[in-house]
Amino acid sequence: MDKVTLEAKSRKDTGKKAAKLLRAAGRIPAIVYNSEGKSTMVDVDSTEFNKVWRTITATTMLTLNVDGAAHNVFIKDVEYNIREDKVLHADFWEPAADKEIVLKMKLLYSGTPAGVLKGGFLLKHVPEVTIKAKPGDVPERIVLDISKINIGEKLCVKDMNLGNGVTILTPAETSLVSISAGR
Numbered sequence: 001m002d003k004v005t006l007e008a009k010s011r012k013d014t015g016k017k018a019a020k021l022l023r024a025a026g027r028i029p030a031i032v033y034n035s036e037g038k039s040t041m042v043d044v045d046s047t048e049f050n051k052v053w054r055t056i057t058a059t060t061m062l063t064l065n066v067d068g069a070a071h072n073v074f075i076k077d078v079e080y081n082i083r084e085d086k087v088l089h090a091d092f093w094e095p096a097a098d099k100e101i102v103l104k105m106k107l108l109y110s111g112t113p114a115g116v117l118k119g120g121f122l123l124k125h126v127p128e129v130t131i132k133a134k135p136g137d138v139p140e141r142i143v144l145d146i147s148k149i150n151i152g153e154k155l156c157v158k159d160m161n162l163g164n165g166v167t168i169l170t171p172a173e174t175s176l177v178s179i180s181a182g183r
Contacts, residue, residue, distance in 0.1 A: 004052055005063045008042040028087050035096040042066055062138050095135045102132045111147030115179030121152040123178050130169040137165035154178035
């Protein structure tokens with residue numbers, strides 16, 4: 001995916017009244033936390049934020065331009081009103097670029113296993129793995145090809161390759177998926 005950029009403006013006003021005025025103007029109140037725990041209050045355009053938020057994953061790094069200064073951030077949390085289908089507030093997190101972070105990432109699978117085509121059953125054992133990487137090396141998604149797995153075989157963590165700079169902290173012998181024989 002291409003680098004996603006979002007424009008933001010810093011803000012000083014706080015409280016319910018200020019937030020309501022921002023939302024009425026088509027903006028979303030937000031806050032940016034950095035790795036040292038400091039925060040900066042910002043607001044973003046609601047239309048642009050919704051386009052971005054609905055198309056990325058939790059591990060997609062964004063470029064947030066706050067008054068001309070670029071910050072590499074993740075969307076940490078979103079307060080969402082399901083009745084009105086509106087985002088009420090967003091939290092961004094700017095990790096230190098030179099320090100590794102630990103994340104849990106969901107696993108996605110592609111392909112139909114050869115064992116399933118022969119009558120076997122696919123068993124998914126672990127839905128996610130824990131990884132450690134610098135923020136710029138974090139993959140958006142982990143998609144594993146399981147099309148070559150036959151009956152009686154399994155795919156383990158040690159069979160994964162996420163590239164340089166990414167360390168998988170989940171034990172190497174952990175079974176991700178296996179194909180069992182039909183009855």
